[in-house]
Amino acid sequence: MADAPLLVVITGPSGAGKDSLLAHLKAAGWPYYYALTATTRPPRSRERGGVDYHFVSADGFELMLQQGELLENAVVYGQRYGVPRAPIRKALDEGKGVLLRTDVQGARYIKSIIPSTVTVFLIPPSSEELERRLRSRAEDSPEQMELRLRTARQEMEVAAEFDHQLVNDDLARCAAELETILAQERARPGRKPALV
Numbered sequence: 001m002a003d004a005p006l007l008v009v010i011t012g013p014s015g016a017g018k019d020s021l022l023a024h025l026k027a028a029g030w031p032y033y034y035a036l037t038a039t040t041r042p043p044r045s046r047e048r049g050g051v052d053y054h055f056v057s058a059d060g061f062e063l064m065l066q067q068g069e070l071l072e073n074a075v076v077y078g079q080r081y082g083v084p085r086a087p088i089r090k091a092l093d094e095g096k097g098v099l100l101r102t103d104v105q106g107a108r109y110i111k112s113i114i115p116s117t118v119t120v121f122l123i124p125p126s127s128e129e130l131e132r133r134l135r136s137r138a139e140d141s142p143e144q145m146e147l148r149l150r151t152a153r154q155e156m157e158v159a160a161e162f163d164h165q166l167v168n169d170d171l172a173r174c175a176a177e178l179e180t181i182l183a184q185e186r187a188r189p190g191r192k193p194a195l196v
Contacts, residue, residue, distance in 0.1 A: 005097040006185055007088070007114060007194035011107035012122035013152035015133040017168040018101040019052070021122065024171040025099065033091035035100035038064060041079035054084070071196060072102065072109045077147065089196040104155045107162065116192040118185050120178065121162040125169035127153070
């Protein structure tokens with residue numbers, strides 16, 4: 001079913017530029033459904049509910065979990081995150097490809113339950129640039145920042161586990177490389193549909 005829509009998971013360490021890449025693709029008019037993650041963490045200064053994340057209460061998240069509404073979920077840096085299943089299933093059923101971003105453990109889990117998922121690991125251009133990106137947010141405590149940096153270094157060590165690796169040093173170039181990867185994936189003989 002080479003014409004079946006793709007389920008694409010963008011992953012990588014915090015600060016690799018997952019959100020920036022997806023925003024670039026959206027602005028460029030990529031015809032995908034952009035899945036939003038639900039989270040219990042408060043919004044950062046420039047984030048908007050329903051655009052960047054679904055910001056939910058702890059009780060709301062727990063209800064989604066109990067009702068089986070989440071494709072995957074995890075606790076990351078002390079906050080709960082999960083990917084709502086229904087909008088992804090609807091987009092795929094309508095023949096629309098899906099792009100979503102999640103942390104490394106979420107990407108692993110989705111790939112384990114939906115083997116036809118295409119996983120793309122974003123790599124920052126250097127560890128120095130990764131640290132600069134994380135520190136420029138200026139919204140984490142020093143302890144939180146150290147945890148993010150330590151976790152990012154550990155996650156970088158497993159990049160080869162994923163289907164594709166992309167260095168995110170320039171958004172336009174990274175998007176063009178991703179477009180090539182996804183064209184190759186769509187054309188791959190024997191590709192199975194993503195059953196969510």
